[in-house]
Amino acid sequence: MTGALYSSTRSNEVDMETNDCSTKDKINTLSTVHALQDDLAHNDLVYVTLPQSPSPNTKLADDPDGWTQCLLRRPALNNILSTPDFPIRPQCPPDVCFQIRPSQHGLGMFATRDLSMGEHILTERPLTVTPTTIPMPNLAKSLVRLGLTDEQRSQAILDQWESAFLRPCFESLDAETQAAFLDLANSHSKDGSGPILGVIRTNGFEVAGVVDPEPNGEYAAVCKIMCRINHSCSPSADRLFDIPSFSFQLRATRDIKEGDEIFVSYCNVLEPAADRQEYLASYGITCACTSCKPDTTASDRRRLALRASIDAIDEDFDIWMADPLLADDYTINISLRWITVIEQEALEASDAYRHHLHAIVRAYVALGDGEYAAKYGRILGLWALGQSGKEDMLRRMESLEYLRGRPDWGMRVCVDHEEE
Ligand SMILES: C[S@@+](CC[C@H](N)C(=O)[O-])C[C@H]1O[C@@H](n2cnc3c(N)ncnc32)[C@H](O)[C@@H]1O
Numbered sequence: 001m002t003g004a005l006y007s008s009t010r011s012n013e014v015d016m017e018t019n020d021c022s023t024k025d026k027i028n029t030l031s032t033v034h035a036l037q038d039d040l041a042h043n044d045l046v047y048v049t050l051p052q053s054p055s056p057n058t059k060l061a062d063d064p065d066g067w068t069q070c071l072l073r074r075p076a077l078n079n080i081l082s083t084p085d086f087p088i089r090p091q092c093p094p095d096v097c098f099q100i101r102p103s104q105h106g107l108g109m110f111a112t113r114d115l116s117m118g119e120h121i122l123t124e125r126p127l128t129v130t131p132t133t134i135p136m137p138n139l140a141k142s143l144v145r146l147g148l149t150d151e152q153r154s155q156a157i158l159d160q161w162e163s164a165f166l167r168p169c170f171e172s173l174d175a176e177t178q179a180a181f182l183d184l185a186n187s188h189s190k191d192g193s194g195p196i197l198g199v200i201r202t203n204g205f206e207v208a209g210v211v212d213p214e215p216n217g218e219y220a221a222v223c224k225i226m227c228r229i230n231h232s233c234s235p236s237a238d239r240l241f242d243i244p245s246f247s248f249q250l251r252a253t254r255d256i257k258e259g260d261e262i263f264v265s266y267c268n269v270l271e272p273a274a275d276r277q278e279y280l281a282s283y284g285i286t287c288a289c290t291s292c293k294p295d296t297t298a299s300d301r302r303r304l305a306l307r308a309s310i311d312a313i314d315e316d317f318d319i320w321m322a323d324p325l326l327a328d329d330y331t332i333n334i335s336l337r338w339i340t341v342i343e344q345e346a347l348e349a350s351d352a353y354r355h356h357l358h359a360i361v362r363a364y365v366a367l368g369d370g371e372y373a374a375k376y377g378r379i380l381g382l383w384a385l386g387q388s389g390k391e392d393m394l395r396r397m398e399s400l401e402y403l404r405g406r407p408d409w410g411m412r413v414c415v416d417h418e419e420e
Pocket residue numbers: 105106107108184185186187202203227228229230231232283284285286287288
């Protein structure tokens with residue numbers, strides 16, 4: 001999902017639970033048991049509840065803030081514990097402005113009133129946070145020595161991932177929460193993944209900021225409500241993770257009308273449609289949104305050009321600042337044209353929107369035009385609010401005092417708005 005986590009793993013036909021006794025016996029040899037123990041030690045994982053649950057008898061449903069059962073490596077845990085203010089209470093939106101109900105793709109989230117860009121839709125602590133990959137080099141070597149086929153080895157690894165690593169985390173949830181977890185969508189029920197891994201692979205999304213220093217050191221979060229949000233390549237909302245409150249915030253990335261389905265993106269929306277489809281296949285999704293419908297040529301061209309346009313922004317700005325013969329609105333018009341493309345593709349959630357809004361604000365600042373700098377600054381601030389949950393950027397970007405204090409303020413003559 002935004003930074004989706006699990007690339008497709010090979011599906012395989014070997015069923016370890018049925019009649020392949022010789023394989024099972026081989027895998028249960030002492031050498032593989034020792035190898036797995038070495039891998040458990042090698043991964044230096046800790047099962048931990050964050051923040052601590054109020055008391056052992058409290059059920060998750062009884063606590064408005066909730067808590068998360070985590071499987072973390074020590075560096076990630078230490079980073080969380082040393083984050084200033086951790087653990088604070090999550091900040092919740094003022095009302096419930098959505099409904100989970102049937103959609104075109106199973107359940108989905110729908111707005112129950114009009115929502116504006118940047119608006120806070122939901123705060124939620126994950127049920128679980130677990131590593132996206134768990135290296136098992138010792139077990140893998142041991143399985144090779146047993147002469148198993150590739151499929152048998154990958155199945156054995158998936159089984160151990162489920163039983164030795166994920167199950168203890170899952171079993172620390174209360175019975176009601178376990179049922180809610182297993183009730184989530186599972187598009188990996190036939191590829192050898194166990195039921196817990198299947199739910200994590202279908203629903204897990206990136207926990208920004210919780211990461212190990214080693215490669216592939218990311219984590220996947222599963223949430224009871226947020227995991228009901230479907231994917232679109234032109235999303236209308238985004239999730240952000242706040243470590244101090246150990247919670248996700250969902251915010252609108254553009255205006256959403258009452259009754260509209262709310263979508264996030266599970267993939268990089270600036271990639272061409274074919275690459276997005278390949279990635280989304282691991283979620284069991286064949287995306288049929290407007291930009292994925294045949295023919296995708298025009299949409300692909302716009303998205304690729306949009307991605308490339310980001311790199312040209314600084315150079316264009318420097319050329320404009322150095323050349324008084326260029327029109328005052330030279331870079332503003334370039335970015336406004338790209339914003340039209342962004343609106344055409346409904347890509348307000350993408351980073352390209354921020355870059356072009358910023359370019360426009362910067363140009364109006366250089367022109368000493370406070371009114372227009374603040375107008376676009378406000379949109380940029382709302383975008384940042386949608387991505388960070390922090391109001392301070394919005395306050396700053398719409399403040400004339402702040403804009404007038406920028407080092408580039410008034411470097412060029414003001415553009416004549418009469419012509420616009
Ligand atoms: C995280 S869940 C989303 C909620 C899900 N619809 C449910 O009923 O719980 C992901 C699953 O929803 C479905 N899904 C989400 N977005 C989709 C889309 N754009 N097209 C088709 N299926 C989609 C796929 O089955 C996918 O594996």
